[in-house]
Amino acid sequence: MQNFDYQTPTRLIFGKGVIKELPEVMSGFGKKILLTYGGGSIKRIGLYDKVKELLKDFTIYELSDIQPNPKYDPSVLDGVKICKENDIDVILAVGGGSVLDCSKAIAAGAKYDGDPWDLISYQAFATDSIPIVDIITLAATGSEYDCGGVISRTETNDKIGYMDPHNFPLVSFLDPTYTFTVPKNQTAAGCADAMNHIMEQYFCGDSTLLNDGFMEAGLKSLMINAVKCIENPEDYTARAEMMLACTYGCNGIYSLGNSESGWPCHAIEHALSAYYDITHGVGLAIITPRWMKYILSERTVDRFVKYGVNVFGINPNQDKFEIADQAIEATYKFFESIDIPMHLKDVGIDESRIGEMAHHIAVNEGLEEAYVPLYEDDLVKILTESL
Numbered sequence: 001m002q003n004f005d006y007q008t009p010t011r012l013i014f015g016k017g018v019i020k021e022l023p024e025v026m027s028g029f030g031k032k033i034l035l036t037y038g039g040g041s042i043k044r045i046g047l048y049d050k051v052k053e054l055l056k057d058f059t060i061y062e063l064s065d066i067q068p069n070p071k072y073d074p075s076v077l078d079g080v081k082i083c084k085e086n087d088i089d090v091i092l093a094v095g096g097g098s099v100l101d102c103s104k105a106i107a108a109g110a111k112y113d114g115d116p117w118d119l120i121s122y123q124a125f126a127t128d129s130i131p132i133v134d135i136i137t138l139a140a141t142g143s144e145y146d147c148g149g150v151i152s153r154t155e156t157n158d159k160i161g162y163m164d165p166h167n168f169p170l171v172s173f174l175d176p177t178y179t180f181t182v183p184k185n186q187t188a189a190g191c192a193d194a195m196n197h198i199m200e201q202y203f204c205g206d207s208t209l210l211n212d213g214f215m216e217a218g219l220k221s222l223m224i225n226a227v228k229c230i231e232n233p234e235d236y237t238a239r240a241e242m243m244l245a246c247t248y249g250c251n252g253i254y255s256l257g258n259s260e261s262g263w264p265c266h267a268i269e270h271a272l273s274a275y276y277d278i279t280h281g282v283g284l285a286i287i288t289p290r291w292m293k294y295i296l297s298e299r300t301v302d303r304f305v306k307y308g309v310n311v312f313g314i315n316p317n318q319d320k321f322e323i324a325d326q327a328i329e330a331t332y333k334f335f336e337s338i339d340i341p342m343h344l345k346d347v348g349i350d351e352s353r354i355g356e357m358a359h360h361i362a363v364n365e366g367l368e369e370a371y372v373p374l375y376e377d378d379l380v381k382i383l384t385e386s387l
Contacts, residue, residue, distance in 0.1 A: 030089025097141025101149030140190030189281030262370030
């Protein structure tokens with residue numbers, strides 16, 4: 001087991017109707033709120049009006065239209081401007097993980113005198129941040145329980161996973177009923193995203209029986225409950241368990257003491273959605289089984305055997321490479337079964353920029369230190385196989 005230093009300051013308030021506690025929570029941070037949200041779904045489900053009513057005694061400024069792959073320009077820059085000009089006390093992010101990711105970059109950028117991109121690109125480091133509270137409406141990213149976010153800069157095709165301990169949300173409201181209206185395709189993509197968060201931690205060089213069991217249970221829970229949510233969108237128990245499994249995804253709790261994996265599938269997918277603005281979870285579903293197949297070897301096969309036997313119930317009394325192949329195929333088939341497109345060409349990506357993206361990943365992501373080292377030629381092969 002590897003050494004670790006772990007702490008999370010985030011308070012999780014989970015369950016049906018917990019939003020009633022919002023005024024009391026927000027009053028601890030001040031009176032001037034920046035309300036951030038996306039394309040309007042919170043208005044369609046009545047959540048926007050509910051928030052405004054609960055916070056009628058506060059001064060609220062708004063930043064809307066935050067995109068699923070949140071953009072540095074305009075969203076982050078606009079949010080920083082609002083915060084600085086109005087001396088905002090606290091940010092309230094209402095929506096999915098992208099809204100919260102954007103809000104984290106705003107929170108740190110508003111307390112920084114230079115270009116906020118310096119912080120996102122690790123050219124400088126935050127010393128302070130505006131407090132963040134969130135109300136999550138999509139089970140997927142786990143951003144409500146971690147200090148990270150992903151920000152895209154369109155003009156340079158950069159999509160950076162930005163992490164800073166100042167950016168933990170201080171309070172996260174998690175009401176599964178707000179996910180009832182999430183469309184089937186977004187539910188499926190959220191499941192794929194969360195599953196990959198677990199698999200990025202599972203496939204590593206050093207792990208423990210405790211962590212393996214936690215992650216294997218998480219994967220099974222996500223697969224079982226995603227299907228239930230797709231079949232019956234208002235299944236509260238399924239929505240609740242899926243939401244909690246997603247919440248655990250990125251804050252490190254699944255893999256305390258494990259060795260680092262490098263998160264190679266995320267590194268590859270970040271290029272796909274930076275260049276083509278595709279749905280993150282869909283890109284991960286397409287890449288993951290191809291990456292698995294590419295890295296399968298005598299060194300990694302035992303890990304795939306454990307994954308196949310414990311997650312998919314594959315018969316252990318077979319050749320280990322046969323078990324591994326079945327596990328990879330089962331992963332592919334699951335994503336396919338929940339109607340995720342499983343080829344890059346299905347989401348508008350052809351071979352024309354494969355080399356360019358592979359080079360971008362190799363230069364910017366450092367995958368030579370991953371669980372299985374990947375170089376530019378390897379990335380070309382994985383991307384090409386994913387077409």
